Amino acid sequence: MTSTTAAHNLLTDNPELYEARFPDPDRLAGRWTEDCLRRHGTGERVLDMGCGTGRDAAHLHGAGRTVTGADISEAMLAHARTNHPGPVYVRADLHDFDLGRGVFDAVVCLDSALLYCHTNDQLDAFFRSCRRALAPDGLLVAEMRNGAYFLGRVDLLDAPAVNSLAWQGTAYRSHTTLTVDRTAQLLRRTRVWTTDDGSPPVEQRSAWRLLFPQELRHFLATHGFEVLELHDGPGPRTEPPWQEGQLPGDTTDADRLHVVARLTTPH
Numbered sequence: 142m143t144s145t146t147a148a149h150n151l152l153t154d155n156p157e158l159y160e161a162r163f164p165d166p167d168r169l170a171g172r173w174t175e176d177c178l179r180r181h182g183t184g185e186r187v188l189d190m191g192c193g194t195g196r197d198a199a200h201l202h203g204a205g206r207t208v209t210g211a212d213i214s215e216a217m218l219a220h221a222r223t224n225h226p227g228p229v230y231v232r233a234d235l236h237d238f239d240l241g242r243g244v245f246d247a248v249v250c251l252d253s254a255l256l257y258c259h260t261n262d263q264l265d266a267f268f269r270s271c272r273r274a275l276a277p278d279g280l281l282v283a284e285m286r287n288g289a290y291f292l293g294r295v296d297l298l299d300a301p302a303v304n305s306l307a308w309q310g311t312a313y314r315s316h317t318t319l320t321v322d323r324t325a326q327l328l329r330r331t332r333v334w335t336t337d338d339g340s341p342p343v344e345q346r347s348a349w350r351l352l353f354p355q356e357l358r359h360f361l362a363t364h365g366f367e368v369l370e371l372h373d374g375p376g377p378r379t380e381p382p383w384q385e386g387q388l389p390g391d392t393t394d395a396d397r398l399h400v401v402a403r404l405t406t407p408h
């Protein structure tokens with residue numbers, strides 16, 4: 142197969158396609174996040190870092206919060222402003238952002254957005270930025286893949302996973318291959334998109350940091366946070382998914398990691 146390597150990410154460049162590929166009609170992620178914020182008595186000012194299409198930010202806005210959604214992708218931000226109004230949407234980089242000092246009661250970072258911090262320096266800068274952004278006792282809520290889950294799970298790697306979806310009259314098919322870069326501690330993904338409209342295949346590469354639970358604890362402690370919850374579910378992307386009223390578990394064995402931490406030592 143001949144393929145074109147795209148410089149951009151097909152999903153983040155096409156937010157409608159992203160929502161079609163990862164539907165959340167019941168706003169489970171937004172509801173789970175609101176549940177965490179409420180359970181810990183968090184104030185109303187929320188920053189959603191890596192907000193993507195704005196679905197979760199708008200849900201939190203609808204729950205009565207004052208929300209800022211931030212993302213690096215202009216396409217995502219434009220989509221969010223039009224389709225999920227309510228929050229203020231701004232362009233910011235997870236790797237180092239400054240949206241004001243002590244101006245948020247919570248920072249949320251959902252669906253592995255945090256794992257776009259690949260290096261320790263980028264992770265340090267992210268947590269430093271959160272510390273600056275949060276008011277005293279502010280909360281950090283993050284939900285992501287669990288690096289520890291990949292230990293020994295060679296069955297998840299190398300063989301392509303195939304997914305199909307129809308969007309705006311075109312059938313899309315993706316072949317996704319995951320590989321582990323042990324040196325960089327990254328999960329690398331190669332995804333080849335084909336369509337039935339005669340376009341050439343598009344190959345895209347991305348990577349997530351393989352972040353381990355004890356490593357996360359260390360980063361948080363170093364940056365002045367106390368871990369309140371760290372668990373593998375139930376959450377919005379676990380199987381079975383979280384349901385209203387369910388409390389967090391205490392294991393970190395399965396494929397998703399959920400963390401809630403409080404800033405106890407502000408700058």
Ligand SMILES: C[S@@+](CC[C@H](N)C(=O)[O-])C[C@H]1O[C@@H](n2cnc3c(N)ncnc32)[C@H](O)[C@@H]1O
Nearest residue numbers: 153191192193212213214234235251252254257
């Ligand atoms: C997997 S999506 C998750 C989106 C959203 N949080 C959700 O749960 O639907 C990851 C998002 O992170 C954004 N992103 C990637 N690198 C980023 C960076 N360095 N700074 C800010 N956002 C980034 C992407 O544009 C994308 O919208």
